[in-house]
Amino acid sequence: MAGLVDIASWICLVAGGFFSIVGTIGLNRMPDFFTRMHAASVTDTLGAGLVLLGLMLQAGWTLVMVKLVFLGLLMFFASPAAAHALAKAALARGLKPRLHEEDPSSKRS
Amino acid sequence: MIYGLSLSACLFAFWLLLSGYFEAFLVAAGAGSSVAVALFAHRMKVLDREGHPIHLSLRALTYWPWLGIEIIKSAWNVSRIILDPKLPISPTLVRFKPSQRTIVGLVTHANSITLTPGTITVEANEGEFLVHGLTKTGAQGCIDSEMDRRVTRFEGRA
Numbered sequence: 001m002a003g004l005v006d007i008a009s010w011i012c013l014v015a016g017g018f019f020s021i022v023g024t025i026g027l028n029r030m031p032d033f034f035t036r037m038h039a040a041s042v043t044d045t046l047g048a049g050l051v052l053l054g055l056m057l058q059a060g061w062t063l064v065m066v067k068l069v070f071l072g073l074l075m076f077f078a079s080p081a082a083a084h085a086l087a088k089a090a091l092a093r094g095l096k097p098r099l100h101e102e103d104p105s106s107k108r109s
Numbered sequence: 110m111i112y113g114l115s116l117s118a119c120l121f122a123f124w125l126l127l128s129g130y131f132e133a134f135l136v137a138a139g140a141g142s143s144v145a146v147a148l149f150a151h152r153m154k155v156l157d158r159e160g161h162p163i164h165l166s167l168r169a170l171t172y173w174p175w176l177g178i179e180i181i182k183s184a185w186n187v188s189r190i191i192l193d194p195k196l197p198i199s200p201t202l203v204r205f206k207p208s209q210r211t212i213v214g215l216v217t218h219a220n221s222i223t224l225t226p227g228t229i230t231v232e233a234n235e236g237e238f239l240v241h242g243l244t245k246t247g248a249q250g251c252i253d254s255e256m257d258r259r260v261t262r263f264e265g266r267a
Binding site: 063077099 | 123126127129180181185187188191196198199200201202219220221223224225226228229230232233241243
C-alpha cells in the first residue's frame with residue numbers, strides 16, 4: 001500500500017515537472033506578451049498542481065498536507081487575479097496583442 | 110451575525126491547522142485574534158454575502174471539480190500547441206456578455222476563464238468580458254459557454 005502511494009506520488013511529481021518544463025518552453029517560443037501568459041499558465045495550473053498533489057501523497061494525513069492544501073487554494077484564487085491584473089495593465093498601457101487576422105505571417109516560431 | 114460566527118470559526122480553524130500547537134495560551138490567542146479580525150471586518154463593512162460567501166460553499170463542491178477537469182483538459186491542449194513544431198496559434202480577442210448577475214458570480218466566471226490555460230480575461234465589466242485566447246476556437250468557445258451556464262447556476266439567485 002505504501003509502495004503504491006509512493007508510485008502515485010512520484011508519477012504526480014514527474015508529470016508536474018514535465019508540465020512546468022513545457023510551460024517554460026512555451027514561454028520562450030510564444031511570439032508576444034499575451035501568448036506568453038497562456039504558456040505560463042500551464043506551469044502554474046497543471047505543473048504546480050501536480051507537484052502539490054505529489055507532495056500531499058508524500059505527506060500523508062498530517063498537518064503538512066493541510067498546509068499544502070492551503071497553498072493550492074492560495075494559488076487557485078491568487079494566480080488568476082494576478083494574471084488578469086497583468087493582462088489588463090499591459091492593454092491599458094497600450095501594448096497591442098498580435099492578433100491572428102491582422103498578422104497572416106504568424107507562422108514564425 | 111451568522112457571517113461573523115462563520116468567519117471567526119474559519120479563521121480559528123485556519124490558525125489551529127497552521128500552528129499545530131495546542132497549548133492553552135496559543136489556542137486562546139488564536140480564538141481572540143479570530144474574533145478580533147471578524148470584528149474588524151464587520152467594522153470595515155466587508156463582512157457580507159460578497160466578502161464571505163458561505164452560501165456558495167455547498168455548490169462549490171460540484172463546480173470546482175468540474176473546473177478542475179476543464180483546467181486539465183485545456184492545459185493538455187495548450188501543452189500540445191507548445192510542443193507542436195509549427196506552433197499553431199491564432200491569438201484572438203473576443204467580447205461577450207456574461208450571464209451572471211452578482212459580483213461574486215462575475216468574478217468566479219472571470220477567474221475560471223483565466224485559470225483555464227489558453228484563455229485570459231483581460232477586462233471584466235458588469236455587462237461585458239474581453240477575453241484573449243491563444244487560439245481562435247478557444248477564444249470563441251468562451252462565448253455563451255458551458256462554463257457561463259454553470260457559473261450562473263453556481264451563483265444561484267442574487
